[in-house]
Amino acid sequence: MLITKVRAHHIRIPYDAGVASFKQGASAISALEIVMVEVSTDAGITGWDDAFAYVCPRTSYAAIEEMIAPQAQGQEAPDAAGIPAFMEQIQRNLHLFGRYGITMFAISALDIALWDLAAKVEGVPLHRLIGDARRARIPAYASLLRIGKPELIARECETALRQGYKAIKLHETTTSAVFAARQAIGPDIPLMVDMNCPLNGEEAISFAHSCRDAAPMFLEEPVWPPEDFTTLADVRTKGGLNVAAGENACTVHQFRQMMKAGAVSHAQPSVIKVGGITEHLKVVALADELGVRLAPHSPYFGPGFLATLHLMSLRDDASFVEVFSMKRAACLWRGRIDVDADGNVEVPQEPGLGYEPDKAVMEQYRVA
Incomplete structure (x- = not known):
């Protein structure tokens, strides 16, 4: 062929x-x-x-x-x-x-x-070509875009919970934002904080200390530049919180540098950036070898999101799939990747990625 x-x-x-x-x-x-x-x-x-x-x-x-x-x-x-x-x-x-x-x-x-x-x-569906599926549905977390105002953040968190999401991720850089979200969602809902690389090491350590009582699951990419794994490891050690990174990393070689440095508790390979499924599987194997948890980066709306669902179905590790909190004018998959009332996304079961794009x-x- x-x-x-x-x-x-x-x-x-x-x-x-x-x-x-x-x-x-x-x-x-x-x-x-x-x-x-x-x-x-x-x-x-x-x-x-x-x-x-x-x-x-x-x-x-x-x-x-x-x-x-x-x-x-x-x-x-x-x-x-x-x-x-x-x-x-x-x-x-x-x-x-x-x-x-x-x-x-x-x-x-x-x-x-x-x-x-x-x-x-x-x-066969993609996941079956690779291994044995352990999950038919993947729980989703609402990935909120940058909002800024604590009162609006609290409102959007409450809306996401009503929509069925079982976890929340912020894209914020202030402790007031983090505490507003925690107060809105209560103590038992997982909360993640994506910072998008704004701080130096000392600032990131201070930020981690200041929001520790809000109990975020992890701080994501708190440090600039994102490939400064030595400083990221320092933040993880001294900040007292888990650290996640990897959406900006490509190939298993950069992930090996990251993990060997002790920079992350959670590795975040992005299948449409890391080198595809081939490299993603190498990162998964390395993470398992080194005892690093996985939190794939996935806020997309094309075939890469379908690929992420298949890859996540192979692991029964309680990880969430990331879904941007927004209303789209249209869906390439006729709504079949929407989050259901229980906060899950169904893994496609048809051959290949499972769905053909809506022409x-x-x-x-x-x-x-």
Whole structure:
């Protein structure tokens, strides 16, 4: 079975996050920018994924068209056993463009699409191709966007609990925000705090001390730069709280540096950034070897979210899947990845990733 075409599709779906804001630096994110990647074969079977985009969809689009497509088109599509070697060669071929960032986002997209293809050829859901599923539904946590005002944070936390979520994550950098959330949700609901790398080590240690009584499950990426694993380990040791990181890490090699430094209690591989399913599985094996817990990063709306559900179904470790708290104008999966009344997301059971993207939605929200 030959790969005949690798094509990128830029989709922009509006959303409403209410009182929250969504920014990448100074750039406001006014819509969900999804770069879908379609891998076609001469057997008529298609694999899908998305390349991480946020505020740079045209860059991710170009990486697929200019770097990934020439490497894959005309090649024999590998089966599951052959995907790691296939992707290793592509990583080698493209290493001069960098081992992280956009290059690895594009590589991740191809990797996941190939796993989607391989599972479809076998006629099984992705998780069954890899191992034995231990969960058919994954509990979700509401990932709240940046709000700022404690009274509004409390209100949004209460709304999320009414919607069925069993845990909350903030994107805030003040202790008043953390305590407002804890007071709103009570003592028994897990609370996580994602800081997005704002502090130096001394500041992060002080912040951990100041919000310790609010009992967050972990502080996520409190330190700049995110790859300063020595300082992150210092914050974990001296701050008295668990520390999570990894959404900005690519390949198992960077995760090995992170874990060996003792930087994290929770590793957060992001399947559409780390190098795809192939690298994600290596990170999982390493985390198990070193006794590090997993908290996959997953607030996406394309095929990468489906891949995350499959990977999480293989582990009975009480981990939550991350879901952005927002209202989307449309869903590529016809609402089938929505959080149910019990706060869970169902793991797809059809072959491959489980669902084919809604072509009508793709066309309606396609960016020329």
